[in-house]
Amino acid sequence: MQKALLIDPGKCTGCRQCEMACSFEKEGVFNPAKSRIRVFDFHTEARFVPYTCTQCEQAWCKTACPVGAITLDARTGAKIVHDNHCVGCKVCTIACPFGTVNYNVDTGKVVKCDLCGGNPACATACPTNAITYIDAEQTGYERMRAWAAKTDNAPVVA
Amino acid sequence: MRYVIVGAGPAGVVAAETIRKLDADGTITLIGDEPEPPYSRMAIPYYLVGKIGEEGTHLRHDPDHFRNLRIDHVQRRVTRVDPNSNTVVLDDGRHLQYNQLLIATGASPIRPPIPGLDLPGVHTCWTLADARRIAELATPGSHVVLMGAGFVGTIVLEALAMRDVELTVVEMGDRMVPRMMDETAGNMLRNWCEAKGVHVRTGTRITSIHPAGNKEEEDKPGILSRLIDAVTPAGTEDGAKPEDGLRVELSNGETLAAHLVVVSAGVKPNIGFLEGSGLAVDQGILVDDHLRTNHPGIYAAGDVCQGRDIMSREFHVHAIQPTATEHGRVAAYNMTGHEMAFVGSLNMNVLDTLGLISSSFGVWEGKGGQSVRLVDEERWRYLRLEFEEDRLVGAQSVGMTENIGALRGLIQTGVPLGEWKDVLLAQPQRFMEAYVGRIQG
Incomplete structure (x- = not known):
């Protein structure tokens, strides 16, 4: 059964443990600026929203990559950037309509969420279960995927 | 079902792969006229700066990728399409039959009618073969003149500057990347380039290119001008190096000595081979919202296709990678009988100019x-x-x-x-x- 990140903003307290965990897991430092998940603080509404790649079906980043540097991990469904092939052209960063592929100026490569190979550090670190890693069908990502479909060339149902 | 795809760039390759996903049994022939595995022009600048080898430009890295998908890659040029007999004709005389045809022949660099553009040492920067020639000539310290600071020109600019050449870029528009960004942005790019040692001439045209020898014969410098030469900046004609085989005349009166001139004056869709085919063309091949041409069974995708622009709702050529791959995918759905409307492409670009993105x-x-x-x-x-x-x-x-x-x-x-x-x-x-x-x- 494929899993996905389920994000429940209602449970998020804005502690940013997820950002710290992601940064440490992926970059080896505790630096929220290097995190691939980001908590948005809508302070006028007293609301926090963690946000990262939905591993969308359309895979804009993967399709747009001119050198085949982004591939699908069949096991987790994650779209993975291969640093050995990425030339740093940044086309994926403008092609992703979610804004969740970013250029890392230090490495000259792009970075995005890869679900930590099936054990996402953000979900493990979240103390309030605002971020959980569960069976894909149960996630609220359907809504975001519906959003993605607005950008997509969806097949016409015959 | 027999699918023929003309053009082995990103649009053609994505279409071929998508067709295979949707039709396990059809035969797929992917035709490209370059003697390389399918590769990405976008990756050429990274090859030029040595970030990747030639294999790093390849669209797919597994050497058996196309064979495994039973996609037959034919390295020939298509000379003619005959929609009446469902045939494409190759430059070796072969005729290939199709049931569904995709034309994804891309674009070619425009060569403006400027005297001297055919001289040795003047190159476009479009194919891997071009890149190999440029890599040979663009050696550290060499005088290079780049014609055009559009989107592609400015990408090439970065690659040339990173090879430590003495670079002058000549753009006829009033700023850099005039069709991608406004004056504020264009001027920022210019100031940035100049701070990095690149000479930028905007509002200026290259009027002619001459072999360097000619001038010397016409007008041999005397001893005084030789003394003056010693203090003129490198890159101007009088600062010429012995290797500088070219003399580039500009509309502002300047003359530049050059070892290499790179032409990046825009691109135009490759539609010449369709003359007489009856396919409707304008700037590119005209298509409907399913990327179908005026002939049933013939589709177009990528830089050659004049598809729907999502903002204006008009039909424009968007010669960019994301549009090419989206076209390729949507065309494949329609070619295999899975009706899919193309909602339109968004014009967009990203550019890294010596670190300024x-x-x-x-x-x-x-x-x-x-x-x-x-x-x-x-x-x-x-x-x-x-x-x-x-x-x-x-x-x-x-x-x-x-x-x-x-x-x-x-x-x-x-x-x-x-x-x-x-x-x-x-x-x-x-x-x-x-x-x-x-x-x-």
Whole structure:
């Protein structure tokens, strides 16, 4: 059964443990600026929203990559950037309509969420279960995927 | 079912792969006229700076990729399409039958009618073969003149500058990347390039190119001018090096000595071979909202295709990678009988100019609606957003890369911004928050 990140903003307290965990897991430092998940603080509404790649079906980043540097991990469904092939052209960063592929100026490569190979550090670190890693069908990502479909060339149902 | 795809660039390759996903049994022939595995022109600058080898430009890295998908890659040029007999003719005389045909022949560099453009040492930068020749000539310290500072020219500019050549770029527009960004952004790029030692001439044309020897015969410099030569800056004609085989005349009266001239004066769709085929063409091949041409069973995709622009709803050639691959995918669905409408492509570009990263999306020049600009020249940052009512219709940025794709999301979904519009008018850099806020709101 494929899993996905389920994000429940209602449970998020804005502690940013997820950002710290992601940064440490992926970059080896505790630096929220290097995190691939980001908590948005809508302070006028007293609301926090963690946000990262939905591993969308359309895979804009993967399709747009001119050198085949982004591939699908069949096991987790994650779209993975291969640093050995990425030339740093940044086309994926403008092609992703979610804004969740970013250029890392230090490495000259792009970075995005890869679900930590099936054990996402953000979900493990979240103390309030605002971020959980569960069976894909149960996630609220359907809504975001519906959003993605607005950008997509969806097949016409015959 | 027999599928023939003419053109082995990103549009053709994505189409071939998608067809195989949708039709396990059809025969797929992918025809390209270059003697390489399918590769990406976009990757050429990275090859030129040595970041990757030639194999790093290949669209797919597994050498058995196409064989495993039973995609037959034929390295020939198609000389003719005959829609009446469902045949394409190759340059070796072979005739190939198709049931469904995709034309994805891309574009070729424009060679402006300038005297001397055919001299040795003058090259376009479009194919891997071009890149090999440029790599030979663009040696450290060599005098290089680049014609054109459009989007492609400016990418080539970076590659040349990183090879430590003495570079002068000549752009006839009033600024760099005039069709991608406004004056503020174009001037920032220019100042940045000049600070990095690149000579930039805007509002200037190359009027002619001559073999260097000619001038010497006409007008042998005397001893006084030789003394003056010693103090003229490198790159001007009088600072010529012995290897500089070319003399480049500019419309501003300047003359530049050059070892290499790189021509980047735009591209035009490859439609010449369709003459007499009856396929309707304008700038590119005309298609409907399913990327079908005026002939049933013939589709077009990529740089050669004049497809729907999502913003204007008109039909334009968008010669960019994301459009090519989206065209390829949608064409494949329709070719295999899975009807899929193409919603239109968004014009967008991202550019890295010696470390200064810029991007533009949609109607970046605006449509007469409200607009906001954040200019911070000291920190090399610029962001301009263009609105129509409470939707974002265009954007451009310099020196900002974080979450930049959300600009595409906001523009292409046309989401009403509601209260976020006022936030963005005051603080345009909060576009990602606006996007997340509207998704989760």
